[in-house]
Amino acid sequence: MKIAVDAIGGDFAPREIVLGAIDACREFDAEVILVGIEPEIRQILAQHDTAGLKLEVHHASEVIAMDEHPANAVKRKKDSSLVVANQLVKRKEAAAVISAGNTGAAMSASLLYIGRIPGIKRPAIASPMPTRTGVSVLLDAGANADCDPDNLVQFAIMGSIYAEKVLGLPEPKVGLLSIGEEETKGNKLTVETHQLLKEAPVKFIGNIEGRDVHRGSCDVIVCDGFVGNIVLKLSEGLASILFGQIKDAVRTNPLATLGGLLMKPAFAGLKARMDYTEYGGAPLLGLNGISIISHGSSNAKAVKNAIRAAIKAVNEDIVGKIKSEVRSLTDQKDEGENNG
Amino acid sequence: MKIAVDAIGGDFAPREIVLGAIDACREFDAEVILVGIEPEIRQILAQHDTAGLKLEVHHASEVIAMDEHPANAVKRKKDSSLVVANQLVKRKEAAAVISAGNTGAAMSASLLYIGRIPGIKRPAIASPMPTRTGVSVLLDAGANADCDPDNLVQFAIMGSIYAEKVLGLPEPKVGLLSIGEEETKGNKLTVETHQLLKEAPVKFIGNIEGRDVHRGSCDVIVCDGFVGNIVLKLSEGLASILFGQIKDAVRTNPLATLGGLLMKPAFAGLKARMDYTEYGGAPLLGLNGISIISHGSSNAKAVKNAIRAAIKAVNEDIVGKIKSEVRSLTDQKDEGENNG
Numbered sequence: 001m002k003i004a005v006d007a008i009g010g011d012f013a014p015r016e017i018v019l020g021a022i023d024a025c026r027e028f029d030a031e032v033i034l035v036g037i038e039p040e041i042r043q044i045l046a047q048h049d050t051a052g053l054k055l056e057v058h059h060a061s062e063v064i065a066m067d068e069h070p071a072n073a074v075k076r077k078k079d080s081s082l083v084v085a086n087q088l089v090k091r092k093e094a095a096a097v098i099s100a101g102n103t104g105a106a107m108s109a110s111l112l113y114i115g116r117i118p119g120i121k122r123p124a125i126a127s128p129m130p131t132r133t134g135v136s137v138l139l140d141a142g143a144n145a146d147c148d149p150d151n152l153v154q155f156a157i158m159g160s161i162y163a164e165k166v167l168g169l170p171e172p173k174v175g176l177l178s179i180g181e182e183e184t185k186g187n188k189l190t191v192e193t194h195q196l197l198k199e200a201p202v203k204f205i206g207n208i209e210g211r212d213v214h215r216g217s218c219d220v221i222v223c224d225g226f227v228g229n230i231v232l233k234l235s236e237g238l239a240s241i242l243f244g245q246i247k248d249a250v251r252t253n254p255l256a257t258l259g260g261l262l263m264k265p266a267f268a269g270l271k272a273r274m275d276y277t278e279y280g281g282a283p284l285l286g287l288n289g290i291s292i293i294s295h296g297s298s299n300a301k302a303v304k305n306a307i308r309a310a311i312k313a314v315n316e317d318i319v320g321k322i323k324s325e326v327r328s329l330t331d332q333k334d335e336g337e338n339n340g
Numbered sequence: 341m342k343i344a345v346d347a348i349g350g351d352f353a354p355r356e357i358v359l360g361a362i363d364a365c366r367e368f369d370a371e372v373i374l375v376g377i378e379p380e381i382r383q384i385l386a387q388h389d390t391a392g393l394k395l396e397v398h399h400a401s402e403v404i405a406m407d408e409h410p411a412n413a414v415k416r417k418k419d420s421s422l423v424v425a426n427q428l429v430k431r432k433e434a435a436a437v438i439s440a441g442n443t444g445a446a447m448s449a450s451l452l453y454i455g456r457i458p459g460i461k462r463p464a465i466a467s468p469m470p471t472r473t474g475v476s477v478l479l480d481a482g483a484n485a486d487c488d489p490d491n492l493v494q495f496a497i498m499g500s501i502y503a504e505k506v507l508g509l510p511e512p513k514v515g516l517l518s519i520g521e522e523e524t525k526g527n528k529l530t531v532e533t534h535q536l537l538k539e540a541p542v543k544f545i546g547n548i549e550g551r552d553v554h555r556g557s558c559d560v561i562v563c564d565g566f567v568g569n570i571v572l573k574l575s576e577g578l579a580s581i582l583f584g585q586i587k588d589a590v591r592t593n594p595l596a597t598l599g600g601l602l603m604k605p606a607f608a609g610l611k612a613r614m615d616y617t618e619y620g621g622a623p624l625l626g627l628n629g630i631s632i633i634s635h636g637s638s639n640a641k642a643v644k645n646a647i648r649a650a651i652k653a654v655n656e657d658i659v660g661k662i663k664s665e666v667r668s669l670t671d672q673k674d675e676g677e678n679n680g
Contacts, residue, residue: 132581142519145527179482179569187485187566210573214581226527227567229519233550234571235578241472241554242582250603259602262595 002056003310004085004094007036008063009101011297017100018044020303025053030307033058033094036081060084066296070104074112082106086113089289096290096310098281100298107143110284110291117319119326122147123286124155124225125293126162127232128279133216137163141282142229149193152176152222153200157329158285158322159220160202165316166283166309167219175208175218177227183207189224197222201325280305283313285322290314342396343650344425344434347376348403349441351637357440358384360643365393370647373398373434376421400424406636410444414452422446426453429629436630436650438621440638447483450624450631457659459666462487463626464495464565465633466502467572468619473556477503481622482569489533492516492562493540497669498625498662499560500542505656506623506649507559515548515558517567523547529564537562541665620645623653625662630654 005021007014017034018041024030031054034041038059045055062080064073074083082105088094090113097114099106107125116123124140139155140147156174163172176194178186183194185207197204205218213221213231223231250260280302281294290313294306313319345361347354357374358381364370371394374381378399385395402420404413414423422441426449428434437454439446447465456463464480479495480487496514503512516534518526523534525547537544545558553561553571563571590600620642621634630653634646653659 132585145519177570179485179566179573187564190566210570210575211577213574214578224527226519226530227570230517230550230567231570231574233519234553234574235550237551238554238575238578239582242579245472246586253605255602256605259599259604262599263590263603264599265593265596 001095001311001314002031002033002093003307004033004035004058004088004097005303005307006081006085006097006099006101007034007041008060008081009099009106010294012299013100014040015044016298016300017303019300020298021055021307022048022050022053023300023304024307025050025055027304028308028311030054030311032056032307033088035060035085035088037061037063058084058088064102064105066102068102068105070102070108073102073105074108082109083113086110086291089114089291095314096292098292098294098303098306098310100281100294100296100303103142103293103296106291106293107284110287114287114289114291117286117288117323117326119330120154120158120286120322122151122154123284124158125228125282126159126285127228127282128167129213129221129232129235130278131214131216135167135279136216136219136221137167138213138221138223138228138231139285140223140225140228141232142225143284144225146226147189147224149189149196152189152193152224153196154286154326156197156200156202156204156220156222157325159222161318161321161325162283162285162313163219165318165321166312169219171203172219173205174202174220174222175205175212177210177213177221177223177231178207179209181207181209193222201329278305280307280309283309283318285318287319289319341435341651341654342371342373342433343647344373344375344398344428344437345643345647346421346425346437346439346441347374347381348400348421349439349446350634352639353440354380355384356638356640357643359640360638361395361647362388362390362393363640363644364647365390365395367644368648368651370394370651372396372647373428375400375425375428377401377403398424398428404442404445406442408442408445410442410448413442413445414448422449423453426450426631429454429631435654436632438632438634438643438646438650440621440634440636440643443482443633443636446631446633447624450627454627454629454631457626457628457663457666459670460494460498460626460662462491462494463624464498465568465622466499466625467568467622468507469553469561469572469575470618471554471556475507475619476556476559476561477507478553478561478563478568478571479625480563480565480568481572482565483624484565486566487529487564489529489536492529492533492564493536494626494666496537496540496542496544496560496562497665499562501658501661501665502623502625502653503559505658505661506652509559511543512559513545514542514560514562515545515552517550517553517561517563517571518547519549521547521549533562541669618645620647620649623649623658625658627659629659
């Protein structure tokens with residue numbers, strides 16, 4: 001199976017993207033197609049020993065910038081690395097696509113070329129979140145700013161499949177992010193969704209609150225894309241501010257500086273546990289294929305781990321499992337309607 | 341001016357509430373009415389020298405528990421400390437009310453007995469948020485799970501008045517919490533609100549994202565009560581988990597433990613900057629009087645500072661200023677309609 005990687009997307013592209021691909025080929029024998037401006041990619045490859053690695057380069061002449069209008073850019077730049085990488089999946093020349101570039105454009109391109117699974121109303125970005133005890137998956141992390149209860153139920157089902165099969169969390173517990181534990185607490189969307197989730201084929205544990213998000217009290221956190229995006233960016237922002245303030249505090253006097261030095265290894269462990277690069281990227285679930293959106297500031301390690309996640313998602317047939325779950329739900333509904 | 345304090349509400353009531361009231365009377369000559377079961381309050385007062393302090397006790401025989409249904413409890417328990425404290429404001433026997441008890445019940449009681457300012461559709465909880473550079477005020481922090489654009493514009497106006505007059509932030513900058521800086525980014529609510537805020541009598545700086553919340557990039561953060569409540573609880577939860585993990589990390593080996601000891605004063609400074617007790621409590625803005633909701637786990641310091649904030653809000657005539665701002669907005673609208 002070949003994984004198409006947009007080599008030009010991301011803050012540290014193409015260098016870190018190419019290095020991550022090399023590492024993936026070396027460490028777990030991945031087959032990677034690097035898509036982008038060929039001379040640039042070749043130049044980086046030439047600095048490394050890539051003999052025997054299953055690495056191809058597929059030329060694409062255009063680049064979509066981080067600040068371009070997503071849908072317009074995808075329509076206009078047919079020979080961009082992002083569009084070409086997605087077309088490879090469409091033509092079955094690659095089993096999955098990964099991009100660390102413009103998130104909106106990555107979504108547009110995947111929707112356009114890979115398409116949705118029939119029955120899935122809205123694909124969602126499923127973002128792995130480090131927690132006190134391990135990792136949870138939060139969805140939607142920003143694909144759909146306005147959602148209805150049916151969307152959220154589908155997110156719960158897709159997130160459960162991904163959490164179990166790719167993140168290795170058996171019988172994943174699903175929590176609905178709201179503003180109180182009682183089922184009557186929340187906004188119209190969550191109060192209605194709560195009732196539907198009680199009947200859904202997932203292990204629903206009820207509402208969770210903001211304070212529970214990082215506690216690891218559930219494996220799948222369900223919310224609309226507006227809330228999810230704020231949760232994600234707030235968490236990243238606050239953690240980075242707190243670590244920054246600790247650094248500043250350490251500098252205030254020599255004793256504190258010495259203390260900081262002595263604590264360094266302990267801090268390193270803590271930071272590693274909070275490290276999003278461990279999980280590589282966030283899949284766009286609900287597509288008729290695998291598309292993984294990596295963090296804009298992805299380094300080689302993040303890219304390598306995104307490739308690992310993509311391979312796992314293909315091997316575990318995530319798409320097929322979502323399809324059959326959606327099908328059986330639709331069948332049940334039809335039966336219910338016929339009987340009712 | 342007398343401040344009515346619900347002495348029975350809160351995790352550490354009545355002791356910490358009474359101690360906070362004593363401190364407020366001592367430190368800034370406050371006049372406080374402690375409302376609740378008189379013998380319990382007197383017992384604590386008797387252990388301290390309260391001679392010369394302007395402290396009264398007003399008996400109320402009932403208690404509303406933290407987990408009671410807000411509206412029902414307020415209707416049923418007419419002689420609860422919370423209801424009686426709000427009635428004192430209604431009868432002009434107190435200038436403001438403070439409670440650290442059941443938040444929903446505090447809102448219900450204040451709405452019922454103090455009432456809304458004419459023209460204000462929905463009062464909002466304005467929660468002070470410690471940031472990297474100081475403090476911002478976030479509203480709505482949970483009073484209204486579903487909002488419309490007009491609600492959010494009123495929140496921006498009320499929050500600006502509070503930030504300037506009580507928190508001492510001159511010409512407060514207003515940010516709309518959304519999922520992208522561009523005005524077209526967001527959900528239906530924020531995209532529509534963005535346009536209205538451009539015309540509103542506030543210093544609107546545009547959308548902010550989750551990562552900006554704790555950066556101090558604006559003084560007033562506007563969002564609906566669902567998002568606001570999640571932001572608040574997520575921030576508290578994540579900060580506490582990170583501090584906990586640092587503690588755990590420090591314990592891993594003797595060198596790190598020594599390091600932690602050396603860093604203790606620096607950490608204390610950091611924790612103080614993150615300390616919500618500095619700001620005392622969150623006012624319910626839009627009421628025809630001052631009602632401050634304190635954190636459930638308020639200690640004496642939080643209560644003292646809530647009393648300080650209440651006095652400032654009364655002295656600065658926050659209610660009058662909100663009234664005249666709403667009136668001039670309504671006049672403008674009428675004029676526009678008559679001319680149009």
